[in-house]
Amino acid sequence: MQALVIGAGPAGLMAAEVLAGGGARVVVAEAMPTPARKFLMAGKSGLNLTRDEPWPVFAAHYGGSAPGLRPPPEYLENGEMGPEAVMGWARGLGVDLFTGSTGRVFPVGMKASPLLRAWLARLSGLGVEFRMRCRWRGFDGDGWRFEVPGGVEMLHPRAVVLALGGASWPRLGSDAAWVPWLAGRGVEVAPFRPANMGFRVHWSVPMARHFGQAVKGVALHAGDAVSRGEWVVTAQGIEGGGVYEVSAAMRDGAEALLDLAPDLAAGELARRFAAAPAKLSVGNRLRRVLGDPLRAALLMEWGQPLPADPARLAARAKALRLRHEGPMDIERAISSAGGIAGAGLTEALELRALPGVFAAGEMLDWEAPTGGYLLTGCLATGRLAGRGAAAYLAAAR
Template sequence: MHALVIGAGPAGLMAAEVLAGSGARVVVAEAMPTPARKFLMAGKSGLNLTRAEPFADFAAHYGGSAPVLRTPPGYLQSKEIGPEAVMAWARGLGVELFTGSTGRVFPVGMKASPLLRAWLARLAGAGVELRTRWRWSGFDGDGWRLQTPGGIAVLRPQVVVLALGGASWPRLGSDAAWVPWLRERGVEVAPFRPANMGFRTAWSAQMARHFGQAVKGVALHVGGQVGRGEWVVTRHGIEGGGVYELAALMRDGAEAFVDLAPDVAAEELARRFGRAPAKLSVGNRLRRGLGDPLRAALLLEWGQPLPAEPERLAARAKALRLRHDGPMGLERAISSAGGITGASLTERLELRALPGVFAAGEMLDWEAPTGGYLLTGCLASGRLAGQGAAAYLAEARR
């Protein structure tokens, strides 16, 4: 074994592929019974691989301290780690793609499993050995201690890539158990926080009838940004892509406002409210004006006390304060913010405190919204770490 990759999610598998392509003998250790479980779960409703847009616009969606899509001069070009690279990689696996009207890129078949099967077959053909139920359990002197079905194994590879995930969806394997082991070796790890998460809401009893329904045709305004995606009213609060897109701003304290009729001018909306017969109940008047029971219910829930004048009611509906009780926890978050800080990493994602050890994926301190950005960041960081590890091996041979 030349290289050990710990974690068989998208970042780890990409690092393994790059290393194998450089001629290294690679073992991938995965704690779970099967690889890429979170990847498969995320792709159940359609695998959004990336986003077809200029690299500069694309990279603007990434935050945090760790280099993920940044391109150090003389090291990588943007075409090697951006959306074009992800699309070329998927097509190289025989997966046909299409781009939706919003720029989101999907496999024609929509599912993640065919892509993963093709990828694992190509990795096996390149000599990559996948060992499942192999869980890293810390260091043993200068060795890496792993719990395996056959007992404890201590490995001493020439180079290691860590791709253990962050702290979200721990039931799928990313439990952040690695944090104290790296901190003991001098690696700085920023605390984990939920990202791409919903927000808790203490609904009134009247909202129960709407649980599970999608909020469509609204605009969410947060911190000067606007989102038009759908989101869902659940028993716990509000969840879904339209919320996740702006969740980081809301988590960090920015107020959110909902325009319940973004395609209707305030004057026209006031006329609609004014035309509703006075004998109708308040709820029915709101439904007449907004044309949708769920949007009317949200106005009743968050807009109290409701003004009587149609003009003021329309203004309230066009800028309805979204009331919530804070973000949902890491156990329900799509991803996490925080992790290994940029100060602990070189430009090629090597740990400064542990030469020959590289890190990739959600265990780094970065975050991005769903919609293709998150997965592309994992693949890009895996490629960057794999290239850094391959370069390290090549330098060691000289």
């Protein structure tokens, strides 16, 4: 074995593809019974591969200290694995794509499984060996110790790519068990925090009738971030893509303001409130003007006491403070922020404390929202780490 990739998610599979494509003998070790479980789970509601939008807009969604993804993410921009490259790579696997009205790019069939099957077939054709139920358990001298169905196995690869995920969705394999082993070898790891997560809300009793309903046609502002996406009211709080897009700013303390009528100027909204029949109840008046019972309910929930003056009521509806009790636990988050700090990585994503060991994906200290950004970043760092490991092997030869 020349190269070992630990973790069979998108980042690990991309690193394996790069290494095997360059002629390396590659083993992929995966703790779970099947590869890419989180990838498949994320694709159940439609696999959003990337985002087709102007580069400055796309790049602004990345944060953190990891090389290649810190703003501006030069590695994505130079075409190695940016949106255009992701689309070309998927088409190369025989997957037809379409772009939605918001710029999100999906497979025509929407599902992740056909793409994954084609990808695994390509990797097998390149000679990549998969070892499932092969869980890394740390170091033993200069060897890598694995728990396997038959007991314990020691591996001694020439180069390693770590793609073990962050700390979200531990039941699918991303449990951050690797942190003490790397920290013990001098690798700095920034604390993990939830990313792309919902927020807890203690609703009043009348809101129970709206649990499970989608909030549409609103704008959510938090700091410099703005989202027009849909999100869902649940018994625990609020979740969904529209919240995830601004969740990092909310988590870090920015006040969240909800515009319930983003396509109407405040003056026009005030005029409509003034024109609503006075005989209507407050709730019916709000529903008539806002055009949606759920938006009216949110104004009733978070806007009390409601101003009687139409202009002040319109101002409140245009900048409604979203009252929450903090982010949901990291175990429920789509992804995580934090991870291996950028200061401990080379530009090729090699660990400075462990020459010949590279890292990719959500192990690294970076974050991006869902909607194509997160997956593109995982693929990009996987390719970058794979290229780094390939160059390391070539130099050793």
